Amino acid sequence: MKRYEALAADVAASIESGTLKPGDKLPSVRALRASRKASPATVFEAYALLEARGLIESRPRSGYYVARPARAMPAEPLPHPAPDGEPRTVQVADMIYGILQAAASHEVVPLGSAFPSPFLFPLQRLGRALAASATRMDPWSTVESLTPGHLELRRQIALRYLLDGVRADPDDIIVTNGAMEALNLSLAATCKPGDAVIVESPCFYACLQALERFGLRAVEVATDPRTGIDLDAMEAAIQRHKPSAAWVMTNFQNPLGSSMDEGKKRALVELVTRHRLPLIEDDVYGELYFGDRRPAATKAFDTEGWVLHCSSFSKTLAPGYRVGWVSAGRFTRAVAQQKLAASLATAVPVQMALARYLARGGYERHLRALRATMRTQRDRYAEAIGLAFPGGTRVSRPGGGYFLWVELPQGADAMALGRKAMDAGISLAPGPMFSPSGGFAHCVRINGGHPMTPRIEEALQLIGRSAAV
Structure with a gap:
C-alpha cells in the first residue's frame, strides 16, 4: 500500500467508525503533513482518493469536510422525441x-x-510559469511558433494523447485560441456556405452559432441522454442529406451529459469512414471523468484520418488563457491554412507557460x-x-x-x-x-x-x- 493509500485508509476508518461525522472539518493539509510526517503531495493524493470515493468533499478556500450521506436522487431524463431531421x-x-x-x-x-x-484552478502556479516563460522567451520563438503553435506545447499535447492510447504526431496538432477556434477552423476546412452539417439534438449552442456564422444548415439527429447520438438515425441523415461534416461530443456532452461507450465510438468512426464524412469531435470535457480512467476519444479508433479532434485547457487547467488545439488528421493542412487566414497564431507566452507547467508535472494531481x-x-x-x-x-x-x-x-x-x-x-x-x-x-x-x-x-x-x- 502506498503512503497516500494508507493515509486515506486511516481517514476512511475514522469516518466509518463515527469518529469523524458528516459535516466535520478534516485536518488541514499542513496539520496532517506535520502529524503524519508526510509530504503535501501525499496528503493531497489521500484526500483526492477519498473525494473520488464520495467520503469527503472539498470546499474552495475552506478545506475538506466529511461528506453528507447521499439523499434519494431524482429520476434521470427520458429520451426526447426524434427531431424531423430536415436541414x-x-x-x-x-x-x-x-x-x-x-x-x-x-x-x-x-x-x-x-x-x-x-x-478551482492553479492560477498562481500558472502565473509563475507565465512570468518565467515571458522573461526567458527566445525572440525567434515569436516566428517559429506561428500558425501550428509552440513546438514544446504540441509535444506535451501529443504526450497526453499517448497516455490515452492515441498515437499523435506534434506536426498534426495545431494550437488555437481556445477550442472554439479549433471547432470553427474545422468547419471552415470541411464545409462551404449552404452545406448541411449533422448536429446532436440537443447540441451545444456554440455549435449553432458557428453554423449560423458560416451560412451552414443544421441537420438534427436524436441524441439519448445517456448513450449519445443515434447512429442509425445519423446514417439515415447522411444518406438522405449528404452532409459535409458532423459535429459530435462523445464524452459528457453539453448539455445532456451523455457519453458513448467504446463500442459505439468504434461504430461511429466506422460510419464516418465508410461515408468519407469529416467528424468534428468536440472533446473539451473528456479529462473531467468520474470513473477509473479517461473515456476514449473517437480519435483513438481513427485509422484513416476522418476525425478532427478538438479540445482545450480552458475547462481543465487554464480558464482565460484561451489555448486549445485540433488534431486534424487528413485535414491538417486545410485547417492550418484556415488558421493562418483567421488569426495567424496563438499568443506565444501563454503557450510556453502551459508547456512549462505540463513538463514540470502536477497536472494529473490537479485533475x-x-x-x-x-x-x-x-x-x-x-x-x-x-x-x-x-x-x-x-x-x-x-x-x-x-x-x-x-x-x-x-x-x-x-x-x-x-x-x-x-x-x-x-x-x-x-x-x-x-x-x-x-x-x-x-x-x-x-x-x-x-x-x-x-x-x-x-x-x-x-x-x-x-x-x-
Whole structure:
C-alpha cells in the first residue's frame, strides 16, 4: 500500500467508525503533513482518493469536510422525441447573445454559465510559469511558433494523447485560441456556405452559432441522454442529406451529459469512414471523468484520418488563457491554412507557460482533485434540484463534466423561467438555446461547476418555486 493509500485508509476508518461525522472539518493539509510526517503531495493524493470515493468533499478556500450521506436522487431524463431531421438554416445568434450578455456579470448567480468556478484552478502556479516563460522567451520563438503553435506545447499535447492510447504526431496538432477556434477552423476546412452539417439534438449552442456564422444548415439527429447520438438515425441523415461534416461530443456532452461507450465510438468512426464524412469531435470535457480512467476519444479508433479532434485547457487547467488545439488528421493542412487566414497564431507566452507547467508535472494531481470536486458537486446539485423543483422533474447524472440537464414537467416554459430567474439575479440556460428548431421548451441546463453555497441553494429554491407556478 502506498503512503497516500494508507493515509486515506486511516481517514476512511475514522469516518466509518463515527469518529469523524458528516459535516466535520478534516485536518488541514499542513496539520496532517506535520502529524503524519508526510509530504503535501501525499496528503493531497489521500484526500483526492477519498473525494473520488464520495467520503469527503472539498470546499474552495475552506478545506475538506466529511461528506453528507447521499439523499434519494431524482429520476434521470427520458429520451426526447426524434427531431424531423430536415436541414435548417440556423438563426439563434440574437437569442443566445442576449441570454449570455444578461448573465455576464459576476454578481449574477451563474447557473446558466458555461464556465466552472475560476477558484478551482492553479492560477498562481500558472502565473509563475507565465512570468518565467515571458522573461526567458527566445525572440525567434515569436516566428517559429506561428500558425501550428509552440513546438514544446504540441509535444506535451501529443504526450497526453499517448497516455490515452492515441498515437499523435506534434506536426498534426495545431494550437488555437481556445477550442472554439479549433471547432470553427474545422468547419471552415470541411464545409462551404449552404452545406448541411449533422448536429446532436440537443447540441451545444456554440455549435449553432458557428453554423449560423458560416451560412451552414443544421441537420438534427436524436441524441439519448445517456448513450449519445443515434447512429442509425445519423446514417439515415447522411444518406438522405449528404452532409459535409458532423459535429459530435462523445464524452459528457453539453448539455445532456451523455457519453458513448467504446463500442459505439468504434461504430461511429466506422460510419464516418465508410461515408468519407469529416467528424468534428468536440472533446473539451473528456479529462473531467468520474470513473477509473479517461473515456476514449473517437480519435483513438481513427485509422484513416476522418476525425478532427478538438479540445482545450480552458475547462481543465487554464480558464482565460484561451489555448486549445485540433488534431486534424487528413485535414491538417486545410485547417492550418484556415488558421493562418483567421488569426495567424496563438499568443506565444501563454503557450510556453502551459508547456512549462505540463513538463514540470502536477497536472494529473490537479485533475484528480478537480474531478473529485466536480463529482461531489454533481451530487449536491442533483439533490438540491430534486428537493426544490416540482414533482416529476428529471435530472441527468453525467459520468463527468459539470452540467446537469433538467427536464421539467411538460407544459413548463423554460424561456419564461429564464426571464424570471434573471430578474432575480440568476442566470439559466433554457433548452431552446440548444436546438435550431427551438425544441426542449421544458428543459434547462444548469452549471454545477461552482461550489454549492447558501446563495446557490437559495437560487435553486427560487427557480423551483417559479417552475411550480
